[in-house]
């Protein structure tokens with residue numbers, strides 16, 4: 001069976017280093033907010049090219065705490081792509097704000113040309129989701145944010161180290177949010193996340209908020225949360241980060257081969273804007289025969305995933321927004337035709353050959 005994602009393979013590439021680090025942290029006697037977190041925050045900030053990084057417990061925490069600290073709340077609107085992951089929308093609505101959906105473009109990201117039409121007097125921010133490891137059009141989006149004075153929060157959960165015009169995503173807006181969920185580019189061995197920012201005041205607010213609103217023990221300035229990054233995860237993330245460029249290069253090689261060798265006319269290959277590069281968090285094809293292709297691959301021992309089968313506005317959780325089928329036809333069409341092919345570090349040439357040959361042999 002070829003898995004859609006095989007985390008054991010990536011682990012096995014540097015197993016000794018992870019095991020050594022885990023034991024080092026276990027034996028240190030210090031498990032939350034210590035020197036590993038401090039070092040990782042500095043190393044991640046340097047890698048992304050931001051001044052500050054604050055480690056958090058998850059990517060969703062990074063999102064909702066961002067909007068909380070930007071004081072975006074009930075009555076305010078936040079623009080987000082209609083084909084985003086549900087966590088993106090929850091990051092907005094946890095604080096009571098209203099998501100305003102904008103259709104995706106042919107690159108599977110928010111269509112920047114449709115954003116302005118969605119701006120109202122209540123719009124406070126754009127949540128820019130760099131989906132599948134591809135950058136959104138940050139030139140157009142930053143221009144809109146300046147003209148309408150909107151905050152920009154970037155969701156880089158799937159984009160660990162890709163660029164727009166050579167600048168790393170996460171450094172364009174006010175805050176860049178990252179998830180280190182195990183399947184993400186730089187994945188932890190459990191839940192973890194962080195934010196990056198160039199704003200010292202905001203960075204300090206995150207540090208206080210993640211720790212019950214306290215800067216000094218038992219002196220609480222604000223009602224905060226518990227969203228601390230564990231030492232063991234931070235230590236393991238430091239090991240992962242030291243190999244992230246290799247991982248991203250390997251994914252690019254796998255993607256290049258898919259792009260060159262998949263020739264089935266029923267399959268529409270992913271497109272990357274010329275100004276962007278991709279870290280290929282997912283290799284997502286479109287096909288009108290998606291369900292048939294997925295079942296056929298499964299029958300041939302090849303697993304695939306769908307990111308995502310239900311657009312957030314049609315999810316049961318968001319029925320209260322009052323949206324219906326047909327409101328965002330492009331996002332709805334994408335939900336019916338996207339398929340994520342097997343893509344993981346440590347994938348062998350033979351495995352990839354089997355995927356390519358099997359897809360090319362698929363007939364309706």
Ligand SMILES: *Cc1c(COP(=O)(O)O)cnc(C)c1O
Nearest residue numbers: 058059060085087088157179181
């Ligand atoms: C994974 C992901 C999140 C949520 O991150 P968690 O760490 O799972 O909370 C948010 N947005 C996007 C785009 C993601 O892929």
